[in-house]
Amino acid sequence: MARPRTPLLDRERIAATALQLVAEHGEFSVPQIARALGVQTGSVYHHVDGRAGVVELIRELVCDRITDEALTLGPWDRALEEWARSYRAAFAAYPRAIPLLMTTPVRAPRVLAHYERAVALLLAAGFPEPQVMPLLTALENLVLGSALDLAAPEAMWEPSPDTPLLSRALATVGPGRADTAFDLALAAFLSYARILRGGDYAP
Template sequence: MSEVPPRRAGRPSKAVLDRGRIGSAALELVDETGDFTLPALARRLGVQAASLYHHVEGRAGVIELLREQVAATMDLRPLDYPVWDQALLGFFRSYRDVFAAHPRVVPLLTTATVRSAKVIEAYDRMAARLAEAGIPPARAMRILTALDNFVIGSALDLAAPDVMWEVPSGVEAPALSAALAAQPAGRNRADDAFEEGLTRLLASLATEFGVTR
């Protein structure tokens, strides 16, 4: 009886499918097209769509992987700043920078429940900083939601066309036209609007609850 040759050790011919690969491929797809489907994601990974279900629970599961991919680049160091309002200011600036790299993913993230451990950690630390300032939990959640909504809207603004407002010929809008003419162009317009809104929101809270510098 002839011997069965031993199986040769080595790497599999195809890369092993895991949540990290799925999330990375999904983010590439969304960056390119603005959305994803499970069949398109499977084709990009070179697998059958059914294989994805061994790792994620359908579309919602892939969206959570997208959140994890984006959250992996978040900088939490600003949350250690000594003064609570500056901690939130620094974090939300860095958070928007993360979205700026992937603005097309933002609308998808708003459709699924947040479960990413790093995002939960960040918001828990911000809630703790607000508690240190004497802000009660119910008010703190409203504040965090308002700031989150503002940052998400600002991230969407980054994907807007360079000319966002255009007064049609024959339409009289002198005050708006003057304001439009005075604003910077391109990314600077979005950056200035973000800084104006975020600093004023936090300055209002600092005035109400006080800060110790």
């Protein structure tokens, strides 16, 4: 019997199926992936290193949407801003993957390469080495929190007669609350990063 021209199973199909399961249910299992692909569970394990391997495939698939060229822009703060915006957009497309990916160690080579370039950018900009990872972690927290906020309802509060100030504040926001909040937080982050770097901060 001739082999099918298109392989029944490969890492790309496994990653796409797992990500779809996460997008729909917030979780996945290897048996679920196998059923969706019409193969035996053992066949999936021939292509990935267990559940952790699938998580890394999902991570690569989501992070492939990040514009890596942003980190090559200049100056450093513009590069970091563009990277953050691209990072947010990538994860906003799959908000239910965020808890899964942010609670497991990063091992995927292509994703580690993103962080390597970000570290190199900050070091080249003159940031002391002990500040680099706290800065990147803070930026990542900002980005991923905002990506989740984009998936939330536009009106996250249901004010009552007992909260007139909240009611009035909400009435002034208008559409795009999550985007406005992200712009504010990112601007504040970059301003403080300039203070840490020293010498080019203008209040």
